[in-house]
Amino acid sequence: MDTSKQIEKGLIVSCQALENEPLHSSFIMSRMARAAKESGAVGIRANSVVDIQAIQDTVDLPIIGIIKKIYEDSEVFITPTLKEVRAVCATGVEIVAMDGTTRERPNGEQLSDIVATIRKEYPNTLLMADTASLEDAKYAEALGFDFIGTTLYGYTNNTDGENIANDDFSHLRKLLKDINKPVIVEGKIDTPEKARKSLEIGGFSVVCGGAITRPQEIAQRFVDEIALIK
Numbered sequence: 715m716d717t718s719k720q721i722e723k724g725l726i727v728s729c730q731a732l733e734n735e736p737l738h739s740s741f742i743m744s745r746m747a748r749a750a751k752e753s754g755a756v757g758i759r760a761n762s763v764v765d766i767q768a769i770q771d772t773v774d775l776p777i778i779g780i781i782k783k784i785y786e787d788s789e790v791f792i793t794p795t796l797k798e799v800r801a802v803c804a805t806g807v808e809i810v811a812m813d814g815t816t817r818e819r820p821n822g823e824q825l826s827d828i829v830a831t832i833r834k835e836y837p838n839t840l841l842m843a844d845t846a847s848l849e850d851a852k853y854a855e856a857l858g859f860d861f862i863g864t865t866l867y868g869y870t871n872n873t874d875g876e877n878i879a880n881d882d883f884s885h886l887r888k889l890l891k892d893i894n895k896p897v898i899v900e901g902k903i904d905t906p907e908k909a910r911k912s913l914e915i916g917g918f919s920v921v922c923g924g925a926i927t928r929p930q931e932i933a934q935r936f937v938d939e940i941a942l943i944k
């Protein structure tokens with residue numbers, strides 16, 4: 715089945731727990747993915763080859779695969795170099811997501827070269843650009859990405875402190891005006907209402923992570939609310 719059709723107007727659940735998080739475990743991430751599927755999610759986003767493989771063994775939903783890796787010489791950390799992009803593609807995921815900002819990449823690599831190489835080596839893998847700004851999104855669209863994600867809005871120096879829901883989703887609205895490729899809304903979508911709004915405005919699909927799969931974030935919201943009565 716066509717991956718785009720499968721994920722259109724649906725919920726993609728990001729099942730990620732880094733080494734420093736309580737649920738860091740491929741087994742647990744695979745169970746998170748199963749729970750997401752049982753709830754009607756249409757796709758999964760996952761970090762690392764081992765997590766992707768565990769999830770592939772557990773659910774038959776399309777996966778957006780990434781590898782987070784820190785390099786000393788760059789702020790880019792989501793599937794930053796050709797090496798990680800290749801490793802994600804080799805798992806057979808339907809979509810590989812990578813940093814799609816205009817920032818300098820590790821080892822002086824160019825995003826245009828990575829895209830050209832991967833299109834040749836993995837012509838069937840769809841490419842998603844994790845962007846932070848309208849400028850990034852235009853750049854990624856020009857490079858031929860299949861999906862533009864809002865993933866890094868609020869997470870770069872020039873967007874620090876921003877939130878996708880601010881000002882009635884003004885950033886998303888601007889993107890949708892200027893970008894023709896499908897926009898996947900991701901990052902800080904922490905309520906069902908925000909997820910619905912993202913799609914009503916014109917988002918192609920919506921990715922939710924922490925609000926579903928990071929219990930420490932979920933519990934914190936309860937604790938913070940309760941603290942208000944003291």
Ligand SMILES: CC(=O)N[C@H](C=O)[C@@H](O)[C@H](O)[C@H](O)COP(=O)(O)O
Nearest residue numbers: 728865869901902903922923924925
């Ligand atoms: C900025 C960054 O590192 N984002 C990562 C990208 O894969 C994940 O840590 C997020 O959980 C994911 O984007 C979903 O977002 P949220 O958890 O806010 O729903």
